[in-house]
Amino acid sequence: QVQLQESGPGLVKPSETLSLTCTVSGGSISSYYWSWIRQPAGKGLEWIGRIYTSGSTNYNPSLKSRVTMSVDTSKNQFSLKLSSVTAADTAVYYCARDLYDSSGYNWFDPWGQGTLVTVSS
């Protein structure tokens, strides 16, 4: 079955760019949407955005000015960059497959295990 694994630095300095990669195994990355979701400690989930394997993206309006997503189908990977980070960006970051039914309604399955990114000097 499809499995996702996030990777990237666990510590990022304020004002710098957070970069994470999600590696998809057990299946092809092609022809799906892929999302990033984050969760600050003790808080709820926040959708960051999604990318289709064609490169088409949708971002959370609250983060749009700082987010860039990309996909590398040859490596079965997709990536997240979040610029100008502050302590408020400290969170566990999850990647997830974004599934759609024939009516266009979506859900996330599966999820990666998550990776903690701390923003601190």
Place this chain on the structure above:
Amino acid sequence: QSVLTQPPSASGTPGQRVTISCSGSSSNIGSNTVNWYQQLPGTAPKLLIYSNNQRPSGVPDRFSGSKSGTSASLAISGLQSEDEADYYCAAWDDSLNGQVFGGGTKLTVL
């Protein structure tokens, strides 16, 4: 402040039936389907219910979902200790053109 509103906590004793509500608006729950995710302590969220009331393979039929208008509910019958977790509702929001989540409900099995 989450776009979808859930009670912060819920509780029940083993064997009981509990429900968790999720309230939204016409731009999200009112016009799109609702999904529910279960997050056990220290783990990643897992899909529990999709398309309002569909269970993925492997999810016990003790879990059920429903939607009416701009609200949705998750029901758990025959409550078990392993159901103790955080539960999140989610839906696409047409106005924001993005996915929105509820703030989560912490379920305690007494």
